[in-house]
Amino acid sequence: MFDDAVERELMKRIARGDSDAFERLFQGYEKAVGNFLFRMCYDTALAEDCLQETFLRLWKAAPGWRGESKVSTFIFQIAKNLALDAREKVFRERARSGASASQGEDGHAGSKLKDVADPGEGPARALEGEELRQSVRDALESLPEDQRMVVQLAQTDGLTYREVAEILNLPVGTVKSRMAAAADALRRKLQRHVRN
Amino acid sequence: MTTEQAANLSPACARIREDIPMLAVGGLSAEEAAEIRRHVDGCAECRQVYEDNRGVLELVRQESSPSVMLNSKRVLAELKRRMSEESRASYEPAPALTPRGRVLWLAGLVGVAAAACVSMALLLGPGVKTPHPVAKEDGSRAPVAYMLPPGAPKPKPVFKGDHYEAEAQGVHITYPSGLEGRLQDDARLHFVNASALEVNEGTAAFYVPPGIEGFQVRGTASNATAASRTGARFMLVAKGGPGGADFVKVAEGVVEVRGATGPAVRVDAGQGTRVSVNGVPAAPEEIDVVAAFDWVDDQSARNISCTFKAGEYPAPGALWLGTLAVRNTSEKTVTVAGFHMLGANYQLEIRREGEKTGYFTKLAPRVLRKRAAGGNAEPVLESSSEMTLEPGQSYELEVDLRGVVKEAGPQTLIAHYQVFSQPKATGLESKWGFALRSQAIKIFVPLNPEKRGR
Known part of the structure; x- marks a missing residue:
């Protein structure tokens, strides 16, 4: 993410068809938006598809963008809508296959263990890590949709709660109360992992 | 935190307790974070709450993030491919609607259209037909613009991909961005998207207001694209000679004209250029702007303004x-079309909160007034077909909004004043009339207003 004035200038250039400006904006946001999208669907391929679609929509919308909101807000509003659609898709597909929606990347729990585990760790530690990951995802999935969305956006680097409120079109107070309720629920479910 | 727990907190703790999770994830501004931190550092109970929140939210962040980074290089490469493909698709010429004459494309916009800004209602009336109602792309129902032919009873939307043929003179186009267009009779259009337009045949003029960049129009005879810079008035004329040529004329601002071959040529205000399939001549010619744009009347429209005011929602019965x-x-005397007379149209656009598309309702006046520059107002009759305004004078149409805004909640109001086919619309000879739009104002209608004040 860049300074607000820089981002607005980039959007103007993108509206004129400047692909360099587009690439620069993409590189500034791909990590934050990609992580947010992944946390919404737990599927790497789907998150990449949504990331691509987010920026394609931004490119299409740029000539009509009137600068009434921050560029970051605009991007995450697009991403949020796509993420909700992606979640539905994940739920439908995994309901058919009998897997849980929070199961690991691409629906294959444990398939990424070899990617994440330290080579020096034994199988027991790797399994422990995967169990922890699954517990966290299950705790998140147990939250009401509106609270989970606030948590995932609030944890995105560079977004303030005011921006979260704007992205979700909610009053700031509502965002705060949802975040507080979500944090409380997560703490109750995951406290033993934190203490460990 | 339960209600009981909250009741036991000190006022200072209660005030900041909901901010603690946001502090823990770094979602507060620097000033807010500093203030909360000062309290947390000095309060053992809040510090414990902060530590608990920080621990669990950090765990959630770590464990819900992707274990493998997304392949952003692959995403970007695919994006560029799709952008290139979709761009080409946007400029695919529309099918010819009739075999007559050469086809002129005023097409479209660079850039791309915007799902985000789309949405107004287009006024499409009896003078406009839709020979080829094209299927809406992507299932989107967001209108690209409004069209308003003379005498049209209501605004109607035009969608991306639609084709229209204007049978009547003076069809008016309004885009959500504030961009406006006028069509002469027999002009045929293809709406590429919110930023792009193709004119298959006829003459179309456009006003691109300040702040809007990159509006493009393509003429199909020459396959040339005219891209406006901000604050431009220009037209594309489909009267090309042998070999397929179009003309671009600029009244205000700067337009870059790019032919199918050769470099882009800058055309400044007061200049015009012929464009053929062989490209754009290097040097634009001087043109008679008044003669070229008199049918548009957009210059005289700038002599008058349209504003709208509304009070707070009143007490019951008021x-x-x-x-x-x-x-x-x-600074000169102008003549405007009278209120609610044939050819003049007063409408209120009402947008619900969060929506960029409004619905329209015609305004019925409760009182009509003429107000002098100094502020004194006198009633006027509705029977006048033309009204003369001295510099600073205004006509006012007062309405009771209770009969107009019928939904509760926060809404935005925009007034529209449209005049068509008035021989002397604004003091300059005008065949086509004009349309003005007021500033947007926000209102709030209580859910159950009749209970207020009881």
Whole structure:
């Protein structure tokens, strides 16, 4: 993410068809938006598809963008809508296959263990890590949709709660109360992992 | 935190307790974070709450993030491919609607259209037909613009991909961005998207207001694209000679014209250029702007302004007044079409909160007034077909908004003043009339207003 004035200038250039400006904006946001999208669907391929679609929509919308909101807000509003659609898709597909929606990347729990585990760790530690990951995802999935969305956006680097409120079109107070309720629920479910 | 727990907190703790999770994830501004931190550092109970929140939210962040980074290089490469493909698709010429004459494309916009800004209602009336109602792309129902032919009873939307043929003269196009267009009779259009337009045949003029960049129009005879810079008035004329040529004429601002071959040529205000399939001549010619643009009348429209005011929602039984004012902002006397006379149209656009598309309702006046520059107002009759305004004078149309805004909640109001086919619309000879739009104002209608004040 860049300074607000820089981002607005980039959007103007993108509206004129400047692909360099587009690439620069993409590189500034791909990590934050990609992580947010992944946390919404737990599927790497789907998150990449949504990331691509987010920026394609931004490119299409740029000539009509009137600068009434921050560029970051605009991007995450697009991403949020796509993420909700992606979640539905994940739920439908995994309901058919009998897997849980929070199961690991691409629906294959444990398939990424070899990617994440330290080579020096034994199988027991790797399994422990995967169990922890699954517990966290299950705790998140147990939250009401509106609270989970606030948590995932609030944890995105560079977004303030005011921006979260704007992205979700909610009053700031509502965002705060949802975040507080979500944090409380997560703490109750995951406290033993934190203490460990 | 339960209600009981909250009741046991000190006022200072209660005030900041909901901010602690946001502090823990770094979602507060620097000033807010510093203030909360000062309290947390000095309060053992809040510090414990902060530590608990920080621990669990950090765990959630770590464990819900992707274990493998997304392949952003692959995503970007695919994006560029799709952008290139979709761009080409946007400029695919529309099918010819009739075999007559050469086809002129005023097409479209660079850039791309915007799902985000789309949405107004287009006024499409009896003078406009849709020979080829094209299927809407992507299932989107967001209108690209409004069209308003003379005498049209209501605004109607035009969608991306639609084709229209204007049978009547003076069809008016309004885009959500504030961009406006006029069509002469027999002009045929293809709406590429919110930023792009193709004119298959005829003459079309455009006003691109300040702040809007990159509007493009393509003429199909020459396959040339005219891309405006901000604050431009220009037209594309489909009267090309042998070999397929179009003309681009600029009244205000700067337009870059790019032919199918050769470099882009800058055309400044007061200049015009012929464009053929062989490209654009290097040097634009001087043109008679008044003669070229007199049918558009967009210059005279700038002599008057349209504003709208509304009071707070009133007590039960009281009037809720709104006032549309048309004011002469120039230093010379102008004549405007009268209120609610044939050819003049006063409408209120009402947008629900969060929506960029409004619905329209015609304004019925409660009181009509003429207000002098100094502020004194006198009633006027509705029977006048033309009204003369001295510099600074205005006509006011007062309405009771209770009969107009019928939904509860926060809404945005925009007044529209449209004049068609008036021989002397604004003091300059005008065949086509004009349309003005007021500033947007926000209102709030209580859910159950009749209970207020009881």
